[in-house]
Amino acid sequence: MLAFVGFSLKRAWQGFWRNSLMSLAATASMVLMLVLLSGLLILLSGLDATLKYVESEVEVVAYLKDSATAQDVTLLTDDLRAMPQVESVTYVSKDQALKNFQERQPEVASLVQALPSNPLPASFEISLRDPSDYIDVATYLRAQSAVDSVQDIKQTVDQMITVINVLRTGGIAVLAIVGLTVLFIIVNTIRLAVVARAEEIEIMRLVGASDAFIRWPFVLEGALVGLFGAVITTCLLLLVQAPLTSLMAGFFNVLPIQASAIVGQNVALIVFATGIGIGVLGSYLSVRSYLSR
Amino acid sequence: MSLASSGLTSDSSGQPAVASRRPFSAVSGPAESAPEATPAVVLRGVTKTYPNGKSALRDVSLTIPTGDFVFLVGPSGAGKSTLIRLLIREELATRGKVLLDGRDLARLNRRDVPNIRRRIGTVFQDFKLLPNKSVRDNVAFALEVTGTPRDRIGPAVDRVLRVVGLAAQADQRPSELSGGEQQRTAIARALVHDPNLFIADEPTGNLDPLISWEIIQLLLRINEMGVTVLMATHNAEVVTALRKRVVGLDDGRVVRDETGAAYHRED
Numbered sequence: 001m002l003a004f005v006g007f008s009l010k011r012a013w014q015g016f017w018r019n020s021l022m023s024l025a026a027t028a029s030m031v032l033m034l035v036l037l038s039g040l041l042i043l044l045s046g047l048d049a050t051l052k053y054v055e056s057e058v059e060v061v062a063y064l065k066d067s068a069t070a071q072d073v074t075l076l077t078d079d080l081r082a083m084p085q086v087e088s089v090t091y092v093s094k095d096q097a098l099k100n101f102q103e104r105q106p107e108v109a110s111l112v113q114a115l116p117s118n119p120l121p122a123s124f125e126i127s128l129r130d131p132s133d134y135i136d137v138a139t140y141l142r143a144q145s146a147v148d149s150v151q152d153i154k155q156t157v158d159q160m161i162t163v164i165n166v167l168r169t170g171g172i173a174v175l176a177i178v179g180l181t182v183l184f185i186i187v188n189t190i191r192l193a194v195v196a197r198a199e200e201i202e203i204m205r206l207v208g209a210s211d212a213f214i215r216w217p218f219v220l221e222g223a224l225v226g227l228f229g230a231v232i233t234t235c236l237l238l239l240v241q242a243p244l245t246s247l248m249a250g251f252f253n254v255l256p257i258q259a260s261a262i263v264g265q266n267v268a269l270i271v272f273a274t275g276i277g278i279g280v281l282g283s284y285l286s287v288r289s290y291l292s293r
Numbered sequence: 294m295s296l297a298s299s300g301l302t303s304d305s306s307g308q309p310a311v312a313s314r315r316p317f318s319a320v321s322g323p324a325e326s327a328p329e330a331t332p333a334v335v336l337r338g339v340t341k342t343y344p345n346g347k348s349a350l351r352d353v354s355l356t357i358p359t360g361d362f363v364f365l366v367g368p369s370g371a372g373k374s375t376l377i378r379l380l381i382r383e384e385l386a387t388r389g390k391v392l393l394d395g396r397d398l399a400r401l402n403r404r405d406v407p408n409i410r411r412r413i414g415t416v417f418q419d420f421k422l423l424p425n426k427s428v429r430d431n432v433a434f435a436l437e438v439t440g441t442p443r444d445r446i447g448p449a450v451d452r453v454l455r456v457v458g459l460a461a462q463a464d465q466r467p468s469e470l471s472g473g474e475q476q477r478t479a480i481a482r483a484l485v486h487d488p489n490l491f492i493a494d495e496p497t498g499n500l501d502p503l504i505s506w507e508i509i510q511l512l513l514r515i516n517e518m519g520v521t522v523l524m525a526t527h528n529a530e531v532v533t534a535l536r537k538r539v540v541g542l543d544d545g546r547v548v549r550d551e552t553g554a555a556y557h558r559e560d
Contacts (some may be wrong), residue, residue, distance in 0.1 A: 003440045200434075203421055206381070208411035208486065209438035210404065 004213065012220035017195050023225060026182075026189040030229030031236070033178045038237055038267045040171040042244075045263050047164045054157055059127040059138050061151040066094075066121065068146035073122075076144060080126055083140070085133035090125045094118050121148060172253055179278065186225060186282030190218050194290050215287050222283025223276050230275035234268050303512070319516075331395040333359045333521035334380065335489050339389035341375050341545075349375035351545040352389070357439040357523065359394075359489070362516045362531045365525040366556055367542035376542070377494050380523075382406055394489060411439060414483030414491040414520070418498035420475045422467040429454065429460055429463040430472075432482045439486070453481040455509060473504035478513060491515055493524040505531065532556035 016023045017040060064073070078276060080089045092100070097120040112119075138150045176262040194201070204214050241264070334357040341350040350372045357363050365373050378384045379391050382398045390396045393409060401409060422431050429450055436446045454460045457477040467475050476496055483491065493512060497505035509531050516522045526532060532539055533555040541549035541556075 001440075003437070003442055006443075007437055007440075051408070199421070200423060203434070204438045205422065206410065206415050207406075207435035207438065207482065208407040208409070210407045210440075213438050213440065 004216075005148050005159040007213065008220050011217035012224055015197070015217060015221040019189075019193060019196065021169050022192060026225045027228045027232070028276055029182050029185050030225055030279070031232045033175070033182045033235060033278075034229055034233035034271050036178055037175055037274060038233060038271050040167075040175065041267050041270060042263065044164065044168060045169070046101050047160070047167065051160050051164060054160065056151070059125055059153070060134060060141065061153070062124045062126070062141045063121040063148045063151070064123060064146055065148045068122065072146040076124065076146060080124065083137065085128055085130070085136055087127045087129050092123045092125060094120055094122045097121065097123065111191070112262075134193075169286055179274075183278055183282045183285075186222055186279055187286045189225070190283040190286040191220050191290070193221060194218060194287060196210075211291060215284075215291060219283045220286045222279040222281075222286075224279070226275035226277065226279025227272075229279075230272040233275070235273050237264070237267065237271075243254075317526060332356050332360055332392075333361070333392070333394060333449075335392040335395075335524070336376075336379075337390040337392075339374075339379065339386045339391060341379065341384065343389045345436055348545050350379075350386075353542075353545070355387075355540060355547060355548055355550070357521060359521055360516070360519055362513070362522045362535075362537045363524070364535075364537055364539045364556070365523060366527070367540055367548075371542040372545040373542055374494060375545075377415075377492055377534065380490075380492060381410060381415060405540075407439070411486040412489045414480075414486065414488035414515075416476065416479045416491075416493045418495040420467070420479045420499075421479055423509050424467055427464050427466055428459055428470070428478045428481075431467070431478055432485055435482045435485050449485055450481075453484045456484060456509050456514075457481045472500045473507050476500065476504075476508050477511065480508070480515075480520060484515065488520060491520045491522045493522070495525055495527065495529055497526065502530070508519070509535070529556045 006222060076091055077091060080086050095118070098112065098118050101120060122139075128134060128137065134153075141147050141150050201214055298436065305322060336353050336355040339350055339353045340348065340374055342348045353372075353376070356497060365376065367373055375384070379386055379398070382401065394412070396409070398409070423434065426434060432450045432453060433446050436449060441449070451460070451463075454463055457480050459477055459481060462470060462474060467478065470478065476499075480496075480506070493510070496512070497508050500508065505528060512522055513535075536553040538552040539549065539554055539556055540547060
C-alpha cells in the first residue's frame with residue numbers, strides 16, 4: 001500500500017513536469033475557471049447577505065405630510081397598533097429624522113444645517129409579523145389623508161431577487177461552459193501524458209502491474225493540476241482581498257456583515273474541491289477510455 | 294561459443310543465488326517432472342478468429358509439461374504471436390480452452406490477470422526496455438509497478454542481474470549496451486518475478502548469430518532452474534542444434550510436434 005502511494009505520487013509529479021508546458025497551460029485554464037467561480041460566489045454571497053438584511057428589515061415606512069397634526073399622529077398610531085398584522089409602530093418626528101440623518105451622514109451635516117428649514121418628513125416605521133402582510137398595511141396607509149407616501153421596500157426586494165436570480169443563472173451557465181472547457185483540456189493533457197507513456201504502460205501490463213498502478217499516477221497528475229490551480233487562485237484571492245473588502249464595504253455600506261472570513265473559508269473550500277474534483281474527473285475519464293481497449 | 298564467454302559462468306555467485314530462491318528446482322526440473330503434475334500450458338481446441346474474419350489459430354491443441362523447453366516455429370503469420378498473446382491473456386480464444394497451471398484464462402477475473410502475468414516472464418524481439426532508465430532501474434521497474442516493498446527491490450534486482458551476467462553494466466542505459474546485453478536486461482526483468490513460464494518471442498531476431506547463442510544458452514540455464522520455456526523463433530540453426538521439442542504452426546494449425554528433429558526454415 002505504502003509502495004503504491006509512493007509510486008503513484010512520484011509518477012504523478014514526474015508526469016506533471018515531463019510535459020510542463022501542457023501541464024501549466026492546463027493549470028492556467030483551471031485558474032481562470034476557479035477565479036470566475038470564486039468571483040461569482042463572492043458576488044452572490046454579498047448580494048444574498050444584502051437581501052437577507054433587507055428582508056429582515058422589511059417594514060413599512062410611511063412618510064407623513066408636513067400638514068399632519070398631532071391628533072392625526074395619535075389616531076394613526078392607535079389604528080396601526082390595533083391591526084393584527086402589525087408588530088410594532090415607531091413614530092419618527094421631523095426633528096428625530098434630522099438627528100438620525102446627521103448621525104448617519106456626519107460629513108453632510110453642516111450642509112443640512114445651512115438649509116432654512118428641516119426638509120425631512122416625519123414618518124411611521126411599522127414592523128410586520130409577516131412580510132407578506134405588507135400589501136394590507138400599505139393599502140391602509142395610502143388611504144389616509146395625513147400620509148404623503150409609503151416607501152415600497154417590497155418592490156426593492158423583488159428587484160434584488162430578480163437581479164440575484166439572473167446573476168446566479170447566468171453565472172452558473174458561464175461556469176458550466178468554462179468548466180466543461182477545462183475538463184476537456186484536462187482530458188487532453190492527460191491523454192497526451194498517457195500516450196507519451198504508452199511504452200511504459202505496455203511494459204507495466206506485461207510484467208503484471210494491476211490497473212490501479214497504471215491508472216492512479218495519471219489520476220493524481222490531473223488532481224495535481226487542480227491542486228495547483230486552487231492554490232494559485234487562493235493566493236490571487238488573498239492578494240485582492242483587502243482592496244475588494246473595502247470596495248464591498250463601500251458598495252454595501254448599510255450592511256452590518258462581518259461575514260468575510262466565513263465567506264473566504266467557504267470559497268477556498270469550494271475552490272479546492274472544484275479544482276481537484278475536475279482534475280480527477282478529467283484524468284479518470286481520459287485514462288479509463290485508454291485502458292479499456 | 295562457450296558458456297564462459299557468454300558471461301553466464303563468469304559470475305560464480307549467480308548460481309547459488311538462483312538455487313536458494315528456487316528450492317524446488319531439483320524436483321521440478323525437466324527430467325524429474327512427474328507425469329501426473331499439472332502441465333504448465335494446455336491448449337484444447339483453440340481457435341482465434343479476429344473481427345475481420347481472419348483465423349489466426351484453428352483448432353490448436355497443445356500440452357507443455359512443467360519444465361519443458363519448446364520451440365515454436367513456423368512462417369510469419371502462422372499464428373505464433375497470436376498463440377503467445379493468448380498465453381499472456383492479451384487476447385481471449387474465440388473457441389477452446391487455454392489453461393496455465395490448470396487455470397482457465399477465459400474464466401479469470403479481470404483483477405487476477407496481473408497475478409497470472411507475474412508468473413509469466415516475457416521477452417520480445419524488440420526488447421521493450423525504457424531508454425531513460427538504467428539497466429538496474431529497468432529491472433526494478435517490474436517490481437516497483439507491482440507494489441514490491443522498496444527494501445526488497447534492490448536485492449532481487451542484483452540477484453537477477455548476476456544470473457544474466459549484467460552486474461557490471463547495472464548503471465548503464467540501454468543505448469550504451471550491445472543488442473545482446475539489451476536482451477539480457479529484458480530477460481533479467483522477465484525473471485525478477487520468479488516466473489513459472491518463460492515466453493520468448495523471437496528473442497534473437499535482432500541479434501547476430503554469436504550473440505544469439507548467448508541468449509539461447511541463457512534460456513537453457515533458465516530452463517535448468519525449473520522454468521518452462523516456450524521460444525518462438527525463425528532460427529533454424531538453433532532449433533536443429535538443440536534437439537528440443539519443436540511445435541510447428543502453419544496457417545493457424547499445428548503441423549508438427551516432435552522432439553529432436555531438424556528444422557528447415559520454410560518461409
